[in-house]
Amino acid sequence: MKPTSRPIGYWLRHLHNLIEAQFEAALAEDRLGRRHWQTLHLLHEAARTRAQLDAALAPFGTDGDGAVDDLARRGWVARDDDGRLGLTTAGQTAHAQVAARVEEARARLMSGLTTEQYVETVRVLAVMAGNLESASPTAGAETR
Structure with a gap:
């Protein structure tokens, strides 16, 4: 798989x-x-x-x-x-x-990962989280 x-x-x-x-x-x-x-x-x-x-x-x-x-x-x-x-x-x-x-x-x-790959992964995850937080006021309430 x-x-x-x-x-x-x-x-x-x-x-x-x-x-x-x-x-x-x-x-x-x-x-x-x-x-x-x-x-x-x-x-x-x-x-x-x-x-x-x-x-x-x-x-x-x-x-x-x-x-x-x-x-x-x-x-x-x-x-x-x-x-x-x-x-x-x-x-x-x-x-x-x-x-x-x-x-x-x-x-x-x-x-097996570069620092740049790690930073980009964290950036992408942060953008995804931000997308969901902005779409629903309660989605990110627990992380604030």
Whole structure:
């Protein structure tokens, strides 16, 4: 069967499931979930208030304070004097170790593709999403 004989919805769902499984495997060594990684990586970029962190993570759903609390229990995340969340020294070390495994997973995903092909794929998907969002006010409400 040719790949083009299946509809885009099949490939989107199939790829999503494969990416999720790939991330689970990459994060399993540290008993982390994808939300842990997203939180760890955002806080690696910059310290953030809880509201800023929640806003950055909103497109991916919510798990309440579970990931932040777990990362804090591990000693990887702490609040500064201004109440912002940031990575501790142990958190920076953990981020570097987990980032290496995440990068390996991304490299497998990108094998055989150029950066330009990836960028074009993302652009096309964004246009498709925009088309549907503009056609129906409720179609994109969950992603905003």
